Amino acid sequence: MPRKFITVGAIITVGLIAIAALTLEVNVSVKDAWAATNQPSVEDWSPTQPYPTHEVYYPGTEALDPDEMRVIACGSGMPMPRLSQAAACMLIELGNGDKFIFDMGTGSMERLYALGIPLDYIDKVFLTHLHADHMGDLPAFYIYGPQNNRSVPLRVWGPGGGGTRPEWGTKAAMDSMLGMWAWMTGTLQGTIDTRSMSLVVTEYDWSKVNGVVYEENGVVIRSIPAVHFEQSASFILEWNGLKLAFSGDTLPNKWWIEHTKGVDLSIHESIFMPNMAVSKWKFSGEEALNAMTKIHANPAFFAKVMAMTEPKHAVAYHFQNDFDTLPAVVSTVEEIYDGPVDYARDFMVWNVTKEGVRTRMAVPNPEYYPSPPLVEKKIEAGGDRYQTPEWVLDGFPPEVDDVANKIFSDFNEEHGTDYKFKLKP
Ligand SMILES: [Zn+2]
Numbered sequence: 001m002p003r004k005f006i007t008v009g010a011i012i013t014v015g016l017i018a019i020a021a022l023t024l025e026v027n028v029s030v031k032d033a034w035a036a037t038n039q040p041s042v043e044d045w046s047p048t049q050p051y052p053t054h055e056v057y058y059p060g061t062e063a064l065d066p067d068e069m070r071v072i073a074c075g076s077g078m079p080m081p082r083l084s085q086a087a088a089c090m091l092i093e094l095g096n097g098d099k100f101i102f103d104m105g106t107g108s109m110e111r112l113y114a115l116g117i118p119l120d121y122i123d124k125v126f127l128t129h130l131h132a133d134h135m136g137d138l139p140a141f142y143i144y145g146p147q148n149n150r151s152v153p154l155r156v157w158g159p160g161g162g163g164t165r166p167e168w169g170t171k172a173a174m175d176s177m178l179g180m181w182a183w184m185t186g187t188l189q190g191t192i193d194t195r196s197m198s199l200v201v202t203e204y205d206w207s208k209v210n211g212v213v214y215e216e217n218g219v220v221i222r223s224i225p226a227v228h229f230e231q232s233a234s235f236i237l238e239w240n241g242l243k244l245a246f247s248g249d250t251l252p253n254k255w256w257i258e259h260t261k262g263v264d265l266s267i268h269e270s271i272f273m274p275n276m277a278v279s280k281w282k283f284s285g286e287e288a289l290n291a292m293t294k295i296h297a298n299p300a301f302f303a304k305v306m307a308m309t310e311p312k313h314a315v316a317y318h319f320q321n322d323f324d325t326l327p328a329v330v331s332t333v334e335e336i337y338d339g340p341v342d343y344a345r346d347f348m349v350w351n352v353t354k355e356g357v358r359t360r361m362a363v364p365n366p367e368y369y370p371s372p373p374l375v376e377k378k379i380e381a382g383g384d385r386y387q388t389p390e391w392v393l394d395g396f397p398p399e400v401d402d403v404a405n406k407i408f409s410d411f412n413e414e415h416g417t418d419y420k421f422k423l424k425p
């Protein structure tokens with residue numbers, strides 16, 4: 001028999017013995033095999049009770065431990081919009097009840113909503129910089145407050161102006177945004193509760209190293225400069241002995257390397273390698289090299305930074321994470337860094353405790369409806385608020401009056417109220 005066939009025969013024989021041994025093992029130790037999966041014991045399961053544990057996170061079903069931090073990627077992607085990944089957005093929830101949003105890139109708002117958290121609980125947004133893939137959904141998130149039962153002002157922290165373009169910065173951007181929404185805010189008043197239309201903007205000094213951006217309730221958020229043009233920063237959040245770092249966008253930089261050593265969760269950008277920007281984005285070679293080596297951290301830069309800072313758990317984000325892009329990203333990273341790392345996708349969840357980090361995927365609700373309001377609704381009345389001109393309202397055909405009156409009488413009957421249909425004040 002030729003040697004090749006002898007070898008194949010030997011492999012088959014060894015394989016059969018291995019399968020036999022495995023079958024034997026499974027037969028004699030179902031419980032051992034079960035225990036190895038970290039699932040509760042067989043006795044804890046039942047056909048009629050809920051599963052005692054899940055490998056996924058169903059939002060709204062797990063209490064946070066008082067010492068625990070939960071981080072959910074509501075955007076892990078890029079400025080190129082896609083259904084599967086929004087641009088940068090991380091929701092951070094703490095066991096003390098505080099919640100923070102780090103960046104709110106385009107596409108992220110609907111992911112935040114899909115978690116079903118009352119908006120009054122997610123009123124604090126921290127922006128690393130003003131690129132649209134980090135703040136593009138903020139205008140919509142702000143203006144949709146009233147329709148989605150927010151009753152409190154939205155609080156926004158972002159980089160100040162200064163540097164070579166003092167006229168830029170978050171306050172200037174938010175003033176322009178409010179101007180853009182003048183028609184919408186004006187027309188909403190008097191129709192629904194618009195208390196959440198106020199915006200509280202705090203600028204932080206993006207050039208400061210470890211400057212305190214926020215300090216309340218045992219939570220400290222500091223910023224360090226990012227190497228990403230100017231007026232850009234990264235955040236370090238500390239609470240209860242846990243430390244999280246979020247890069248926003250940055251090249252590898254000395255401040256990150258000095259101040260994020262050994263953090264519990266290190267979320268850092270890791271865009272494509274230049275060759276992939278050419279093949280996937282159809283960038284020119286020059287564009288690809290510029291974007292991937294002079295403005296953003298590519299997987300090799302990411303890996304080098306992680307190798308130098310050795311976080312307890314690393315997260316690479318800010319790239320299109322697909323079946324045909326991930327292997328090259330992983331192999332580039334693994335050449336340089338061999339610590340624990342996740343390659344973020346939207347709805348990846350990290351539960352962070354002193355014992356370590358558990359990574360799962362969340363199962364969001366794609367058919368969101370607003371959470372109930374946390375306070376009694378109040379509609380603004382009177383004053384010099386906007387009124388639709390009479391001649392426009394006169395466009396409502398009198399023939400429809402009966403239909404409207406019936407809607408009101410049916411509603412009043414069902415709710416025990418006494419509202420009257422009246423278009424004009
Ligand atoms: Zn950017």
Ligand SMILES: [Zn+2]
Binds near residue numbers: 131134248249
């Ligand atoms: Zn970005």
